[in-house]
Amino acid sequence: MAGKIRIYRQRIRAVTTIKKSTRAMELVAASRIRKAQERSQAATPYARELTRAVSALATFSHVDHPLTTERPEASRAAVLIIASDRGLAGAYSSNVIREGERLTELLRSEGKEVRPYLCGRKAASYYRFRRRDVAEEWTGFSDKPAYSDAKAVGETLIEAFLAGSEGGGVDEIHIVYTRFVSMMAQRPEVIRLMPLEVVEGEAPPASEEVLPLYEFEPSAADVLDALLPRYVENRIYHCMLQAAASELAARQRAMKSATDNAEELIQTLTRQANQARQAEITQEISEIVGGASALAEATAGSE
Incomplete structure (x- = not known):
């Protein structure tokens, strides 16, 4: 006894x-969530204005740019999966990886070859354990990404997209990340990054969403060449910030x-x-x- x-x-x-x-890990995650939300909110005005400028430029300039032109016979697609570097976050990484698997199956059913690009050690370990080929991987910044990290990822993806499938690159680029809804809800989402989709079209915008007028100097094509890569990098950065906040929220909930x-x-x-x-x-x-x-x-x- x-x-x-x-x-x-x-x-x-x-x-x-x-x-x-x-x-202790719960308290650390709780303190970092607020900082991650503040970073995302601070980057939102720039992202919103950049999106408006790109939308106006792509809508009213009538310029066919490689980043906005749909490939007639797309045969290869890139999938960027943004997961976490560390565990102890519940089902955060497994959910986004599962969403990436669903997207991969969908693209393959359309007859496209899929090339994975991975952010986070959890995604890299998942593919390495299954001995799958990976085009590129980045690690070490999942819970606190910097713009330089998004820039490195964006440059690699843009280079692959401009090369095209005939040049060993890709014809489409998709991002799988986790959107921060609230402290209790984080939702895996998929967006098509390239070719860029212009949602405004030719119809006049609503009165509260009037697009600004621009003068393109030296030309609309040159402005697109300079602006579109920044737009791509900023959108990747926004996805990384959302994923970081989601990871911290999931970790706090798991540790609680x-x-x-x-x-x-x-x-x-x-x-x-x-x-x-x-x-x-x-x-x-x-x-x-x-x-x-x-x-x-x-x-x-x-x-």
Whole structure:
């Protein structure tokens, strides 16, 4: 019985140590979520104005640019998957990887070859474990991406797209990332990055969304050459910021669940240890009473 109590106490100490670690990770993730949200909100005005400028330029300039031209016979597509570098974030990475697998199956059903581009060690480990070929991978910045990281990814993807399938590149580029909806909800999403899709079309915009007028100097084509790569990089950066906030939110929720489970387990183990201790005390009392009764009977018999 004493050995059983000792085992319970050892398990309580071990679970208490784990609880301290998960609680610390929960607090760290909570503090970083706010910073990630602030970074995303700070980048939103620039992204919005850049999107308006690109939309106006691509809509009203009537210039056929390689980044906006649909390939008639697209045979190869790139899929950029933005996952995490670290675990302990629940199903965050597995959800976005699963969404990437669904997109891959869809593209293959259309007769397109898929070339994966990966951000995050979890996605890289997933493909490496299954011995799948990867075009390029980037790691080390999933929870705090910088614009330079998005620029490096964007330059690689633009270079592959401009080369085309005939030149060893790709004809389409898709991004799979996790959009931050709220602290309790993060949703994997897929967007087609290139060729760029212009949503405004030729119809006049609404009164509250009037596109600004621009003069293109030296020409609309030159402006597109300079502006479209920045737009691509900024959109990738926005996806990375959304994914970072989603990763931190998922990690905080996972660590909170782990902390709560540790508290419940400690209460259960404490209750079991108390029951074992109570049983031990009852047994000791029974042994004492039994010994005293036996001694009393032996004394009475000798008299």
